[in-house]
Amino acid sequence: MTEITANYDEPWKAAISEYFESFLSFFYPEIYVSINWQKKPVSLDKELEQITASATTEKRYADKLYQAWLLDNQEIWILIHIEVQSQYDREFSERMFIYNYRVFDLYNKPVISLAILGDENPSWRPNSYQYGLEKSQMRLDFAIVKLLDYQWEELEANNNLFAIVVMAHLKTKSTTSNLTEREQWKWQLVRSLYDRGLTKFDIINLFKFIDKMMTLPPELESNFQTKVNQYEEEQRMEFLSTIEELAIERGQKIGLERGAKETYRQNILDLLERRFNSLPETLVKAVNEIDDLAWLKQLHLETITVSSVSEFEELLSRRNSTNI
Template identity: 50%
Template sequence: MTENETRAEYDSPWKEAITFYFQPFLAFFFPHVHDAIDWTKNYEFLDKEFQQIVRQGETGRKTTDKLVKVWLKNGQETWLLIHIEVQSQRETQFAKRMYIYNCRIFDRYDRPVLSLAVLADEDPNWRPREYRYEILGGRTVLEFPTVKLLDYTPETLAESNNPFAIIVTAHRKTQTSRNDPNRRYREKLRIAKSLYQRGYDRRDIVELFRLIDWMMTLP
């Protein structure tokens, strides 16, 4: 299986999930960010604008990137841009790319940019959190909050009613059943049944099952 084929199982479902469940996404992975946002004001996805920003030199690269305009609840008319990336493969230039995108977004909008990374790969030791370089006494640093899907235990995921507990479970089971379609079928069925056991309403059950079915492809 090629890298692009592997990514194809994850990228589109993650993008859809973040779009559909943006507030639960931040609450699950980055609660401090979630709590700082004024959710009484509309947030705005800037997907088309983001694609224009990163288009140079990136043709054909499949990623799960989102750019969202949000307002803070600090008593001022303050908005910032959140750049989100879900990375399902280890990548040596990942931190550098996060820095480049952060700079391009800032250059485009002249607003604060917060870059967030969800590390969805299978290497427990790969945990990029910053990009930096120093030269002749000058220093440039970008630090970005990250979460690692491997850190979420099955018990933690089973106890949470956040939709992303389901998404993370489906993602992990897709990885571990890569070469075993029978196992993937069983895991997919088990996750689908759990949607009813967790008490989701019909709308969420339909949407989450669609995402699970999309991610956990069967031959």
């Protein structure tokens, strides 16, 4: 299975963003009962970007950062990390330590570090990081949850929405080499959304999480969509098909991305022409063929600083040679 087949990070982040209270209630009930939920927690996305940008490790895995208040009104920051590696990662504990101290260093806030371990190694359970010599020691202990520890029957009986997210994660992992079985489990999990008596809002949200995580090849995805549409017709659902809503959303997202790419391409060419008068047709063609939005953004910045057309062409040439 290729990396694109299963998408873990995006659904987990989206689920936590939409249902943060349910997340703590399900995974960390002892922390949940200590939070003052009369004050709505604040997602600190910009602060998280600053923290990860300042870290010196090559990997940037920290997922969510929240500002919350305890029952005594003490402010705390909650740093959540989702780890879905399939093997031992010796840098994991150090990474948890780095993000924790960066929060304190940059913002001088008390930090609670939490980790969700979604890997397949039952014996890998890192929960601390320590370094030092003799009596001079530095240590961070952090709370972990191992998804492999959950029993399927308990998840089925649990009304918390994150029970479904965990079920989708576990079945995505276990069907790595059997995508036909994954399609069957995907349908079973989606069907359970209707049977649980959830609201339309929650059904659509959880459907999105499951759909993004349990990605299927086109033929199996078509079979799955047919099952969903038939079921909604049989049950005479009064709202627009979940599949159709997702299709509309995807179309809008694709349209926005395409528009952004076209804008960046045109801005790059306009700036180059303004600075250096005429441009070779080969360069114009090369820019118009770039489909990587991140690369277009970087090129747009480079357009301002390059000293000549040939220097810009060299940038394109180096990029193309590294992608061969």
